[in-house]
Amino acid sequence: MGLGKTIQSIAFLQEVYNVGVRGPFLVIAPLSTITNWEREFNTWTEMNTIVYHGSLASRQMIQQYEMYCKDSRGRLIPGAYKFDALITTFEMILSDCPELREIEWRCVIIDEAHRLKNRNCKLLDSLKHMDLEHKVLLTGTPLQNTVEELFSLLHFLEPSQFPSEAEFLKDFGDLKTEEQVQKLQAILKPMMLRRLKEDVEKNLAPKQETIIEVELTNIQKKYYRAILEKNFSFLSKGVGHTNMPNLLNTMMELRKCCNHPYLINGAEEKILAEFRESCHHHLPHDFHLQAMVRSAGKLVLIDKLLPKLKAGGHKVLIFSQMVRCLDILEDYLIQKRYLYERIDGRVRGNLRQAAIDRFSKPDSDRFVFLLCTRAGGLGINLTAADTCIIFDSDWNPQNDLQAQARCHRIGQSKAVKVYRLITRNSYEREMFDKASLKLGLDKAVLQSM
Template sequence: MGLGKTIQSIAFLQEVHGAGVRGPFLVIAPLSTITNWEREFGTWTSLNTIVYHGSLASRQMIQQYEMYCKDTKGRLIPGAYKFDALITTFEMILSDCPELREIEWRCVVIDEAHRLKNRHCKLLDSLKHMDLEHKVLLTGTPLQNTVEELFSLLHFLEPTQFPSEAEFLKDFGDLKTEEQVQKLQALLKPMMLRRLKEDVEKNLAPKQETIIEVELTNAQKRLYRAILERNFAYLARGAGHGNVPNLLNTMMELRKCCNHPYLINGAEEQIVAELRESLPTPAPPDLALQALVRSAGKLVLLDKLLPRLRAGGHKVLVFSQMVRCLDILEDYLIQKRRPDSDRFVFLLCTRAGGLGINLTAADTCIIFDSDWNPQNDLQAQARCHRIGQSKAVKVYRLITRNSYEREMFDKASLKLGLDKAVLQSM
């Protein structure tokens, strides 16, 4: 996470190419990072690199003019390619492109390789049908939830050395003893190059995380209880016909309520109407903004915190699991923005915006709601706490007190113990 995996991998491909291994090389990366990969290839290597992505028509153009060598009669020359390295996305691999399966790849580099953690995922199945001589996996979080996920990566790399999941789990499934941990570490050491931030940058600015517990507002408490009791009559107030909240996934509805009640269908109209009745007439012009802020404990806190951060000259990243929650935060920020103010807040979805991008201009990170997988939150924090960051980084994690969200965070935090026991002690 910000330790130079991209440049190190590119330098490796340049080195083996200079030693006579002519490729072709394949790089598979998230869509949001392929522009960065292309730029770094151009900066650090002399390899002829193409990006293979886009519509069918654009890919056909790439095949026609950039991929294959032809003889004097315009016929394709088998095994002769114009490019040295090809950058593509996971989506292209999943779309089952036959033109990529036909190529004998000397080496594949897979960025954010923890996407392969599910042994039965379609991505792994697609990769197994490709001719990949050597494999390099890049990830800052190889061990996220269980040892089964680690086996999936190892089996992909060395299927002959790790043929049986049952045998692997028999040896390492529970990791109850120090002997088991040491044996697993001995297996991993020859296959893994692991770096920590302090190994690469001795003077990296520190990171401090503060957990802030917020209270549910009265509006949130009423909705929270109604969701727990499955009180459809209460939840339907303010909701249009056919717009009653679906409580099939009660836990998700509780998470929505903890973030902002407007995420519950029909709640906005009900809350605005109640606030209008409680205020003297005529209603103030900022009634909608008052209702937006007052109805959510996290937004009440954010409304006090952001002005102080801006006055201190900080730039802020706000991460949330829910795109609709980011939409609500965007509405709030638009209404609060002064005409002469500069943008200092960047809203990102934790999983989409937490991979492969460098945002060291920011020095403050707000985790609006936590992920079930704590590694995703660490990935998000690493967007600003990485090599090149000259300021101390402050992380604020917002958690609703005495709620499902608090219990979820406590359980998710236990997952970090597996990573700490196996990898951090290597």
């Protein structure tokens, strides 16, 4: 992550092009990185590159003027294209564009290819219907949860070499012995080019991760207990009730409570009413801000941490899983008058790159970048920041590593500090401990290659 996969891939396509394989080439990447891919193609190659994305009308315009070669009568010339490389998003492939399926692609590069880890995902199904001669997968995290996910990537690359998932799992499913690990590494070695930051950039300062255990506030304890007791009363009545709460929902409610009680439906109004009463109607001018901060242990910590980071000249990335949690943080930043940018799943592609550029320019006054771990944690470059706060951890620890790599990558000249906020003695702590075990699989199979 942050080792120049994009530029290496573009250089590879340019070399193939120079040898006489003139494309067409296809690049499939997350929406946040599309503009960067186009920028790098224009910087490093002479190839004619188009971005195929947007509304139906804009795609039809691209098809009419930028994609196909026509003869003097205006008829399409089969197999002749105006472009050398086409960049598109996963969403375009999922939306089943017949015009992309008709093209015989000489090479496809799939960025953040761990999107293909699920054997039954619709994306893999869509790609199988495309004519792809040569496939290159780019990912910083090929092994995330289980060996089955690795099989999914290998089967896509070489279906003839890896035909049966059952056979593969029989050999490597449990990975209990060193012999199994070595055998798997021998299979992967010819197919995988793996580099670590320390191999490529000797001067990159190490990142330092600090786990900060945060106490629940009294308000949070009250809601945390209520969530558990409400569900316990359901459970203790015995099974058979149609309105039994889903335990996954219970976990989600507990996670919301650990982040901020405002995320629980109806809590904000009650908390504000209680806070108003406790002030005996002598309301401070920043009443809403104080109520918001005092309600959640994590926000109390953020409120103490950010002024110190600002005074030290640092720039901060804050990652959360929940868009509504980012809304609360955004509200906090506005009231504290901190300048910020934000990327989550609702921010459109062209606006994402504009936000990154505003934050990254040398004289930028932006102090905080709010990011959703899934939308903003992939493929983007934010080396202007040197502090990363993981507001709430992911079940999949590789997603958090991807998030940290937004600022800890080649081009980073400062030491990177990562603060991971975890609520003490809560479901969140247990979840983090379980998720951390998954990193052992990656370490055993890949780190020693």
